[in-house]
Amino acid sequence: xxxxxxxxxxxxxxxxxxxxxxxxxxxxxxxxxxxxxxxxxxxxxxxxxxxxxxxxxxxxxxxxxxxxxxxxxxxxxxxxxxxxxxxxxxxxxxxxxxxxxxxxxxxxxx
Amino acid sequence: xxxxxxxxxxxxxxxxxxxxxxxxxxxxxxxxxxxxxxxxxxxxxxxxxxxxxxxxxxxxxxxxxxxxxxxxxxxxxxxxxxxxxxxxxxxxxxxxxxxxxxxxxxxxxxxxxxxxx
Numbered sequence: 001x002x003x004x005x006x007x008x009x010x011x012x013x014x015x016x017x018x019x020x021x022x023x024x025x026x027x028x029x030x031x032x033x034x035x036x037x038x039x040x041x042x043x044x045x046x047x048x049x050x051x052x053x054x055x056x057x058x059x060x061x062x063x064x065x066x067x068x069x070x071x072x073x074x075x076x077x078x079x080x081x082x083x084x085x086x087x088x089x090x091x092x093x094x095x096x097x098x099x100x101x102x103x104x105x106x107x108x109x110x
Numbered sequence: 111x112x113x114x115x116x117x118x119x120x121x122x123x124x125x126x127x128x129x130x131x132x133x134x135x136x137x138x139x140x141x142x143x144x145x146x147x148x149x150x151x152x153x154x155x156x157x158x159x160x161x162x163x164x165x166x167x168x169x170x171x172x173x174x175x176x177x178x179x180x181x182x183x184x185x186x187x188x189x190x191x192x193x194x195x196x197x198x199x200x201x202x203x204x205x206x207x208x209x210x211x212x213x214x215x216x217x218x219x220x221x222x223x224x225x226x227x
Contacts, residue, residue, distance in 0.1 A: 003154075034212040038155070045205060045220060046147075046155060051213025089155050093212060097169045099145070104154035 004029065004090055004102035011108040012080045020105045022073040022090030028100060030071030034093035037066060037075045041086045050075060077107070085109045112136035112216050114206050119221030122196055126225075132189040132206030132218055140164075140184040143209040146191050148202035149220075156202075159191065160209070173199075196225045 005023040012018040022029065022037075029035055037050035048057055050066035053073060063078045073092070077084055090102040118130040132144070146158040159170045159180040168180050179192040189206050203222050207214035 003156075036213040038214070040155075045217040046207075046214070047217070048213045048215045051211055051215070055211070055213075057213070057215055087154075091155075091157070091214075098171070099157040099160065099169075101147075101155040101157060 002100070004092060004100055006088075006090060006102035006105045008103070009106045009108065011110055012077075013110045014080050014082065016080050017076060017078045018080060018107060019074050019076045020088055020090075020107070022075070022092075022102050024071050024073075024092055024100075026071060027095040028071075028092040029068065029073050031095060032093045033068070035066070035068060035073040036091045037064075037073075038089045038091065039084075039086050040089065046089065080109050082109050112208075114208065114216055114218035116204065116206055116218040116221035119204065119223045121224050121226060122193075123227055124197060124225055126196055128193045128196065128223060130191040130193065130204055130206075130221055130223070132191075134187045134189065134208070137208070137216075139182075139187040144180075144182065144189045145207045145209055145214055146180060146189075147205045147207055147214070147217075148200075149205070150199075150202040153202075158204070161189070193223070196223075198225050201225045 035053045038046040040046040053068045054066045088105045115133045145160045161180045165182045177195045181190045203220040205220045208216040
């Protein structure tokens with residue numbers, strides 16, 4: 001049950017696009033299309049922004065998109081806005097009926 | 111309004127016990143798998159346990175296996191986490207969350223557990 005690997009930080013200017021990676025293994029990200037992404041502002045509860053790799057819950061802007069290639073999933077935030085500055089976590093189902101989160105990425109809007 | 115509200119956190123000594131509760135409202139609680147996730151101060155999210163909608167199937171992270179028990183009472187729309195033999199490293203904010211399509215779409219505000227002597 002090792003944590004998924006995310007870069008500690010990412011940044012971009014307003015209007016730009018930023019992509020955050022989430023690397024797992026063949027027993028989690030690489031084995032299942034059950035990757036989800038969460039946004040967390042300081043002091044707040046996490047918010048689901050992507051589930052099952054590419055799906056967006058209602059109310060989440062289309063600027064947020066997900067993808068996966070092999071054992072690496074990615075979250076792309078397009079047209080960056082100031083309110084996108086937050087922590088982002090990926091999560092995946094793991095063989096054996098476990099779940100694992102990534103270590104988190106701090107997104108800074110310059 | 112769909113809502114989860116945790117309670118039961120507080121100070122506990124190493125080796126002690128605590129029971130967290132998560133009251134659900136605004137949705138049909140008995141239809142959803144539920145999860146506990148924790149976050150140590152200044153750290154990331156960590157999955158703790160999950161329970162199916164009927165309360166008959168559980169899975170735990172290795173670091174709580176044998177110490178924590180997740181359960182639910184669908185007649186009271188409440189999820190529980192019984193924490194026994196707690197350790198300093200269990201200090202964290204504990205969130206309950208609802209599962210929909212392999213994503214946790216509703217989260218509570220969290221309850222804080224501090225293990226200290």
